[in-house]
Amino acid sequence: MDQAESLRRMMSQQSGGEVRVIAVTSGKGGVGKTNVTSNIAILAAQTGKRVLIVDGDLGLANVEIVFGLTPRYHLGHLLDGTAELRQVLATGPEGVRVLPGGSGVRSLTVLDDAQKLRFMSALDTIEDEFDLVLIDTGAGIGDNVLFFVGGAQEALLVLTSEPTSLTDAYAAVKVLSLEGGVEHFNVLVNQVATEQQAREIYEKLCTVTRRFLKARLKLLGQLPRDENIHRAVLLQRPVVQAFPHSPASRALKAVADKLFTEPPPQSNVGGLKFLWQRLLRGGAGAGAVPPAP
Numbered sequence: 001m002d003q004a005e006s007l008r009r010m011m012s013q014q015s016g017g018e019v020r021v022i023a024v025t026s027g028k029g030g031v032g033k034t035n036v037t038s039n040i041a042i043l044a045a046q047t048g049k050r051v052l053i054v055d056g057d058l059g060l061a062n063v064e065i066v067f068g069l070t071p072r073y074h075l076g077h078l079l080d081g082t083a084e085l086r087q088v089l090a091t092g093p094e095g096v097r098v099l100p101g102g103s104g105v106r107s108l109t110v111l112d113d114a115q116k117l118r119f120m121s122a123l124d125t126i127e128d129e130f131d132l133v134l135i136d137t138g139a140g141i142g143d144n145v146l147f148f149v150g151g152a153q154e155a156l157l158v159l160t161s162e163p164t165s166l167t168d169a170y171a172a173v174k175v176l177s178l179e180g181g182v183e184h185f186n187v188l189v190n191q192v193a194t195e196q197q198a199r200e201i202y203e204k205l206c207t208v209t210r211r212f213l214k215a216r217l218k219l220l221g222q223l224p225r226d227e228n229i230h231r232a233v234l235l236q237r238p239v240v241q242a243f244p245h246s247p248a249s250r251a252l253k254a255v256a257d258k259l260f261t262e263p264p265p266q267s268n269v270g271g272l273k274f275l276w277q278r279l280l281r282g283g284a285g286a287g288a289v290p291p292a293p
């Protein structure tokens with residue numbers, strides 16, 4: 001075991017080893033990240049997990065919309081000292097807590113190092129209160145995405161069958177693995193008719209990834225195109241609550257079951273506290289792979 005690996009293990013133990021931090025990301029926008037994040041959060045809460053969603057799509061936050069919340073404060077208030085973390089955290093369905101990302105707030109679209117440190121130190125104070133932290137990232141491969149996915153223990157990559165989505169998913173894997181140190185990606189194919197179709201898209205992503213990168217991919221599952229997702233968004237309710245017997249809800253349950261029953265990848269262990277350490281050393285977010293201690 002090398003020194004970096006020992007530090008990762010040590011930090012995960014110091015953080016209680018309990019909280020699981022999963023960042024949902026995609027490359028291309030509009031592929032279903034926010035819906036996946038919100039519904040998996042609800043399903044996890046229904047099994048008794050204490051769940052926090054960090055809306056990491058800063059400045060264009062959507063989690064509050066799909067939960068029908070109108071939070072008074074957002075992350076920007078926390079970062080500029082206008083509000084305390086406990087005032088900023090909103091409560092969604094099934095008791096899921098939400099750290100809203102703010103809408104139309106340009107100062108949040110690229111967090112500077114001081115803001116990242118403030119965010120990390122705030123989360124540090126509540127990390128033990130949760131079993132699961134889901135981070136809904138924005139589209140693209142910008143600095144905030146790198147920060148959130150690089151700091152999470154696991155990445156859940158969402159893509160669809162469109163060639164543009166596949167290309168952007170590969171671009172995200174490339175940047176997140178080479179610059180963010182993310183080694184393992186759970187892949188979820190959205191808006192496909194069959195498992196076979198999902199597997200074919202996944203295999204295409206694997207082929208190009210294997211050729212050029214060290215990152216490891218795993219197919220988590222697929223979701224069908226289902227109008228009920230759209231109907232639920234209009235109702236501002238998660239589909240697993242609004243239409244629990246719909247094809248989308250059944251598929252989301254299968255995905256959540258697999259995510260929570262199979263052991264999480266050990267390769268990305270470290271989580272928020274590890275990121276915190278990296279930040280203090282001036283590494284993470286700038287895209288550096290963590291230096292050996």
Ligand SMILES: Nc1ncnc2c1ncn2[C@@H]1O[C@H](COP(=O)(O)OP(=O)(O)OP(=O)(O)O)[C@@H](O)[C@H]1O
Binds near residue numbers: 028
């Ligand atoms: N499986 C699906 N079937 C039908 N519609 C879907 C499905 N998944 C997502 N959608 C629709 O696609 C749109 C985009 O979904 P969502 O907001 O979750 O994507 P996103 O990846 O978070 O987007 P952004 O990159 O803008 O944050 C929504 O209008 C949603 O209703």
Ligand SMILES: [Mg+2]
Binds near residue numbers: 033035057136137138
């Ligand atoms: Mg979104």
